[in-house]
Amino acid sequence: MGVALRNILTDFKQPADPDKLKGVAAIDSYNALYQFLSIIRQPDGTPLMDEEGRITSHLSGIFFRTANFLSQGIRPVFIFDGQPPDMKSKTIQERKDIREESKVKWDKAKREGDLTGAFRYAMSSSVVDAYILSSARTLIQLMGLPVVDAPSEAEAQAAYMAGKGDADYAVSQDYDTLLFGTPVLVRNLTISGKRRFHGRQVTVQPERVILSDVLTNLEITREQLIEIAILTGTDFNPGIRGIGAKTGLKKVKSGDFESIVREKLPDFDPEPVKDFFMNPPVTDSYSTEINRIDSDAIRSFLCDKHGFSPDRVDPVLEKISKKEKQKTLESWF
DNA sequence: CAAGGAAA
DNA sequence: TTTCCTTGG
Structure with a gap:
């Protein structure tokens, strides 16, 4: 859930214009996946699913958002959590309890026709399980994007990479990355700038927090x-x-x-x-290189396996490939 | 959330 | 064109 520092950080958040966001973005994958799973749902809280009943909300989120990142010159690196420290076990258990309670409340709200409640409880019942993680990783890799396995907390690894200069900033909704020492944290990194809040859509700007500004000013x-x-x-x-x-x-x-x-x-x-x-435990064993996108494999993964519409997937794949060719061409001159 | 089509 | 609303899987 992160840390409640908002009240002393509000003064140092700056809206980030697209230019400042170009570069390598070290993304806390769990945080991003949780975001997608909680928000990409039908009005009654049901997530997107394929024919077999497997959740696909996160795949939709990753695919479309990441495509936008690439077209904006943002080069994402997805950091996955490793072994959490023992000190975290209470928090992990508490989150599990809340998820399970929320699931019950979601079902109840649905039965009673309370859509607002249903959506809210559905959100907090979101589970980033092994299937979510492995399917996300598959898609990310088919898109040619780097995956980093953190030895422990992904936020710590992201902060480490940003500190070394291998990433330009860390991306998370939580402020913990600042505690781990990231020089720059970016929150609300979306393209449309839209986020659902209490079921309503509101506009939110990506915001940048510079650690040194925070420390100097406070x-x-x-x-x-x-x-x-x-x-x-x-x-x-x-x-x-x-x-x-x-x-x-x-x-x-x-x-x-x-x-x-x-x-x-x-x-x-x-x-x-x-x-x-x-x-924190961190590793130097990673790459931030972007490889070629495997459009055929993505089409097969998203459309054939998970029921995505080629009408929606193909234009995005084409856009990415076009950009890729441009880059290759530029690098020759 | 993001896309795409409808409405303004 | 821009904004609003619905759908996506």
Whole structure:
């Protein structure tokens, strides 16, 4: 779910014009897939599915959005999670419980004809399971796009790659990537700028957050930003009731982090969490190279296997191939 | 969410 | 043309 730092970051978000977005984008795949699964649904919450009943919402999302990325000069790299740290197990269990409760509420809302509720509960019942991950990976690779296997958290790996300069920015809706030290975070990276909110469509701009701006303006270090996050709660520790980002900022700057943790969370040692954000497991074994798109294989995967309409798929494939040829030609001169 | 067609 | 609404799988 990420971290509740919004209240102290609002001042440093800047709308990102398309030019600033050109380059290598390190995408937190789980985050993107969850987004697609929750939003790409029918009004009663039913996701897109093929004839066999397999969910295809995420494939639609990846295919069309990624095609747009390429046409805009955005070169996506999809980072997949590895082994989560033990500290995350409580959060993982909580998410599972919420999903299961939501599923029950979704069915109930559907029975009662409550479409708004149905859609909302359907969203929060979304599950990124092994099938979602493997089918997403298949499509990404057929599109010629790089996949990176993070040893642990994908957000940590994305931040690492952006820090090294192998990616120009990290893409996620969550702010955790900043804690992991990404120099630049981009949120709301969509093309149409449309997102559904309470079932309604609203326009949202892609926004860029520059870590150094945040730290300079708040006059804190990254360690201190992590301390604020720890006080409000992260995926790796419960927060303290009554402390939000603003109070957290104040307490951390006045040097009260340790004493508050001792008082309010006596059984909790913040050091492992701090250390995980500062020095997470990452790998150098990756490539950000883009390969040729396999249009025939994509047609077969999306249309033959998953019931997509060739009328919708073909024009997109053509557009990507055309762009690809342009690039190849340019590189000769 | 993104595409495509309808409506304005 | 631009915006709105529905469909997609």
